[in-house]
Amino acid sequence: MQGTIVMPKLGMTMKEGTIVEWYKEIGDPVAKGEAVLMISSDKLNQDIEAPIDGMLLARNGEVDDELEVGAVIGVVGAKGSVVPEIEKNASAPTVTAAEISKTTDQQSTVEKSSESKSARIFITPLARRMAAENELDIQSIKGTGGNGRITKQDVLRAIAELPKEEAAVAADTVKTRTKVGEGLTPMRKAIAQNMRNSLEQSAQLTLHRKVTADSLLDFQKLLAKEIESNAIDARLTLTVFLAKATVLALQSLKKMNATYAEGRLTEFDEVHLGIATSLENGLVVPVIQNAHQMTISQLAKEMKTVSEAARNGTADPGLLTGSTFTITNLGATGIEYFTPILNAPETGILGVGALQDELTLTEDGSVKVSKKIPLSLTFDHQILDGADAAQFLGSLSSIIESPFRLVL
Amino acid sequence: MKSFDLIVIGAGPGGYVAAIRAAQLGKKVAIVEKNALGGTCLNTGCIPSKTLLQHGEAVETIQKANDWGIQTGEISINFGKLMGRKDQVIRTLTNGVDYLLKKNKVTLFKGTATVDESLVVTVGSEKLKGKDLLLATGSKPFVPPINGLDEVDYLTTDNFFNLEELPESMVIIGGGVIAVELAFAMAPLGTNVTIIEVAQNILLTEDPDAREVIKGQLKAKGIQTITGAEIQRVTEKEVVLADQTISFDRLLVAAGRSPNRELALDLQLQLDENEKFVVVNEQYETSKKHIYAIGDLIGGYQLAHAASAEGIIAVHAMAGEPIQPIEQTKIPRCVYTQPEIASFGLNEEQAKRAGFDVEVTKTPLAGNGKAIAMDSTAGFIKIIADRKFGEILGAVIVGHGATEWVGELLAMKHTEGTMHELASMIHAHPTISEAIGESANLFFKQAIHM
Ligand SMILES: Cc1cc2nc3c(=O)[nH]c(=O)nc-3n(C[C@H](O)[C@H](O)[C@H](O)COP(=O)(O)OP(=O)(O)OC[C@H]3O[C@@H](n4cnc5c(N)ncnc54)[C@H](O)[C@@H]3O)c2cc1C
Numbered sequence: 001m002q003g004t005i006v007m008p009k010l011g012m013t014m015k016e017g018t019i020v021e022w023y024k025e026i027g028d029p030v031a032k033g034e035a036v037l038m039i040s041s042d043k044l045n046q047d048i049e050a051p052i053d054g055m056l057l058a059r060n061g062e063v064d065d066e067l068e069v070g071a072v073i074g075v076v077g078a079k080g081s082v083v084p085e086i087e088k089n090a091s092a093p094t095v096t097a098a099e100i101s102k103t104t105d106q107q108s109t110v111e112k113s114s115e116s117k118s119a120r121i122f123i124t125p126l127a128r129r130m131a132a133e134n135e136l137d138i139q140s141i142k143g144t145g146g147n148g149r150i151t152k153q154d155v156l157r158a159i160a161e162l163p164k165e166e167a168a169v170a171a172d173t174v175k176t177r178t179k180v181g182e183g184l185t186p187m188r189k190a191i192a193q194n195m196r197n198s199l200e201q202s203a204q205l206t207l208h209r210k211v212t213a214d215s216l217l218d219f220q221k222l223l224a225k226e227i228e229s230n231a232i233d234a235r236l237t238l239t240v241f242l243a244k245a246t247v248l249a250l251q252s253l254k255k256m257n258a259t260y261a262e263g264r265l266t267e268f269d270e271v272h273l274g275i276a277t278s279l280e281n282g283l284v285v286p287v288i289q290n291a292h293q294m295t296i297s298q299l300a301k302e303m304k305t306v307s308e309a310a311r312n313g314t315a316d317p318g319l320l321t322g323s324t325f326t327i328t329n330l331g332a333t334g335i336e337y338f339t340p341i342l343n344a345p346e347t348g349i350l351g352v353g354a355l356q357d358e359l360t361l362t363e364d365g366s367v368k369v370s371k372k373i374p375l376s377l378t379f380d381h382q383i384l385d386g387a388d389a390a391q392f393l394g395s396l397s398s399i400i401e402s403p404f405r406l407v408l
Numbered sequence: 409m410k411s412f413d414l415i416v417i418g419a420g421p422g423g424y425v426a427a428i429r430a431a432q433l434g435k436k437v438a439i440v441e442k443n444a445l446g447g448t449c450l451n452t453g454c455i456p457s458k459t460l461l462q463h464g465e466a467v468e469t470i471q472k473a474n475d476w477g478i479q480t481g482e483i484s485i486n487f488g489k490l491m492g493r494k495d496q497v498i499r500t501l502t503n504g505v506d507y508l509l510k511k512n513k514v515t516l517f518k519g520t521a522t523v524d525e526s527l528v529v530t531v532g533s534e535k536l537k538g539k540d541l542l543l544a545t546g547s548k549p550f551v552p553p554i555n556g557l558d559e560v561d562y563l564t565t566d567n568f569f570n571l572e573e574l575p576e577s578m579v580i581i582g583g584g585v586i587a588v589e590l591a592f593a594m595a596p597l598g599t600n601v602t603i604i605e606v607a608q609n610i611l612l613t614e615d616p617d618a619r620e621v622i623k624g625q626l627k628a629k630g631i632q633t634i635t636g637a638e639i640q641r642v643t644e645k646e647v648v649l650a651d652q653t654i655s656f657d658r659l660l661v662a663a664g665r666s667p668n669r670e671l672a673l674d675l676q677l678q679l680d681e682n683e684k685f686v687v688v689n690e691q692y693e694t695s696k697k698h699i700y701a702i703g704d705l706i707g708g709y710q711l712a713h714a715a716s717a718e719g720i721i722a723v724h725a726m727a728g729e730p731i732q733p734i735e736q737t738k739i740p741r742c743v744y745t746q747p748e749i750a751s752f753g754l755n756e757e758q759a760k761r762a763g764f765d766v767e768v769t770k771t772p773l774a775g776n777g778k779a780i781a782m783d784s785t786a787g788f789i790k791i792i793a794d795r796k797f798g799e800i801l802g803a804v805i806v807g808h809g810a811t812e813w814v815g816e817l818l819a820m821k822h823t824e825g826t827m828h829e830l831a832s833m834i835h836a837h838p839t840i841s842e843a844i845g846e847s848a849n850l851f852f853k854q855a856i857h858m
Binding site: 124125126127129130133151152 | 796797798799823824825826828829
């Protein structure tokens with residue numbers, strides 16, 4: 001019996017994954033469920049487990065190789081059994097979610113591609129490097145060496161045959177252009193690609209507004225006491241209240257709770273709220289699914305769970321995709337205003353700054369100290385205009401200033 | 409008149425190999441040879457010289473062994489017996505060629521071939537007609553015009569290997585590969601050797617660092633090397649230079665080789681700009697259709713394995729098969745001195761001129777375990793590589809047995825492996841070739857023992 005290990009699909013948007021580390025050498029015994037290698041998607045690192053007991057018979061890729069979702073990464077089987085030729089881009093016929101460690105997300109099924117494109121490709125090491133550098137698809141290069149092997153000459157020929165512009169780019173690439181995220185850790189690489197992609201795909205504009213938080217802070221104290229006396233296990237941070245306020249504001253302006261990608265604008269009724277969470281070596285955005293259905297204490301609990309999971313690297317992949325709007329809070333670092341970058345393909349992101357003490361005139365003309373929250377809202381100007389964004393900030397502010405609305 | 413698909417003229421390493429391959433491809437083949445089968449290579453070149461070098465090395469090994477503590481008596485040389493062994497080696501190999509020609513049903517005609525305009529080949533009373541003609545007539549020693557040379561009994565490599573007595577002293581005019589190799593062969597046997605080179609240096613075709621190692625060894629063997637010499641004349645027992653006179657027992661002129669062009673001239677084939685070598689295309693076809701030429705006759709690297717490789721390509725081209733032209737950078741060049749020099753490909757200069765981003769790594773053998781154990785640490789490995797892809801562009805190996813283990817680098821280059829593969833390849837320990845791995849890791853600034 002043999003089991004194949006394939007590149008799992010960790011979330012809707014994942015098209016390919018990168019091999020980060022092999023834990024097992026060919027010939028090593030492996031137990032079902034034991035981690036064989038680590039891969040990284042654009043979002044996170046993930047251990048991939050052996051589907052059955054046996055021995056690692058084949059590895060179809062080295063560290064840093066990118067494989068399409070569904071591609072066979074390795075084969076586990078009985079010692080001495082014959083390894084079927086692993087075909088490039090071949091999809092595995094039998095893959096269950098169980099084979100993908102810690103993956104509970106229903107989205108994580110593997111796309112089965114029906115065509116099994118080509119036989120094994122022979123290519124010399126030098127030709128492989130040259131093809132990679134020039135971003136040539138080796139499947140499309142005709143090999144003229146022994147056994148149909150692709151040689152340096154064949155790659156040079158393929159470059160010469162590229163349409164002029166591409167050739168210029170290819171030639172150019174050789175000298176100057178580096179790939180986005182090249183030379184970075186998989187995590188930073190993913191961040192680099194996401195950020196660059198976001199800025200390339202949208203027209204980002206940030207509005208800033210201050211909102212008085214005195215009532216909210218009073219409300220927070222009140223609820224905190226309530227929770228304590230009812231022995232509810234949840235920490236009601238200011239972020240939780242702001243998240244709840246945001247959910248409410250989003251429901252009144254759907255264009256802000258939307259994604260725009262590949263020519264399609266999708267507005268959502270439900271709110272899946274992304275919470276940008278910084279890690280030691282980067283940044284992830286765990287998602288609170290169906291935040292619109294949650295009470296404040298549910299929201300508090302869920303936020304705690306997902307951000308801890310994200311920090312520990314144990315977040316299951318489904319937790320890291322599918323948000324419809326994102327909040328990023330730099331309050332703890334003392335920052336006031338900033339210009340958050342959209343979590344593509346979302347159309348809005350709210351940046352929360354540190355609470356500020358300000359002197360304000362009360363209606364009766366006396367001076368009092370009041371707490372203000374600086375808000376920074378970045379939106380995609382392709383989809384929304386300044387007025388929409390201002391309206392959103394307006395409704396968000398009025399909720400924050402009348403916090404009882406959070407529980408109505 | 410007998411007709412053939414192919415008539416090969418000359419049975420050196422170019423001709424006989426081509427003839428056999430053509431026969432394997434189903435052709436009816438004739439080969440004509442006026443002297444002995446195997447040409448220069450087997451009879452007066454590679455094989456006898458390497459046999460004599462082996463004798464010299466044996467003497468030195470015994471001398472070294474005495475230093476280590478293996479005591480022998482005085483070494484005495486039975487020159488006649490050594491030359492007998494050399495003849496035996498040659499005979500074994502020429503008999504082998506004869507057998508292979510028969511086995512492959514190649515018809516051998518002994519005698520000097522002439523060719524007329526209608527491409528009819530005449531050998532004695534035989535007239536042969538071939539669809540294709542392959543000229544593999546090789547080369548002969550070049551004898552420069554030197555005053556008085558005509559009147560003395562000098563040797564060339566054509567008759568040097570027939571020496572019956574060990575000369576007490578020998579002057580070699582010429583400082584190229586052949587001259588230096590023969591100096592290394594003779595000195596250990598007790599001959600007092602002097603190399604006289606007109607140019608400013610010896611071994612001009614070789615890597616400068618390699619040259620320095622060899623010059624050191626020449627000195628250590630007591631071989632005198634005179635460069636930039638002005639030879640005024642030669643007498644029966646002396647070479648008279650502008651500033652000194654060197655006496656000799658025997659004089660060997662080894663100052664290069666010139667192609668055997670008689671047939672090419674008869675056929676009015678196009679020659680190169682110096683009117684020296686026959687001009688051919690990538691398939692080794694000359695300026696005349698159906699006439700091909702290979703080996704020492706066409707210049708390039710005048711080496712036996714180059715001649716054979718060219719012959720093989722030529723006959724495949726005649727058979728209408730697609731061919732992969734020979735890449736000059738993949739032809740190894742070997743000098744069988746002690747230590748040996750083996751090199752191929754581009755040197756640093758050439759690589760830079762070709763536009764590569766060049767990195768040269770050099771690893772001396774001084775720290776190599778096997779070399780130290782063998783008491784043979786003179787030498788180094790130099791790899792010329794492209795920084796971008798780690799492509800191996802060229803290499804120079806100086807070391808004991810270098811001509812054998814250069815094969816590793818050649819194989820890597822031939823299969824288009826790069827410095828990455830070379831660096832991660834596991835070498836056996838202890839071997840001199842471990843230094844190749846070191847050199848490759850040095851490319852990545854990760855050499856362990858340097
Ligand atoms: C001392 C010495 C050492 C050498 N050492 C090495 C070495 O270590 N490694 C190496 O690679 N090379 C070495 N060489 C060079 C090598 O011998 C030649 O490069 C090689 O022999 C060339 O092969 P070829 O087939 O072109 O010609 P040749 O070997 O010269 O053969 C040509 C043949 O054609 C025959 N012939 C010519 N004209 C006619 C005709 N009209 N009719 C009939 N027959 C004809 C000749 O008799 C000869 O047998 C050495 C050469 C010398 C002299």
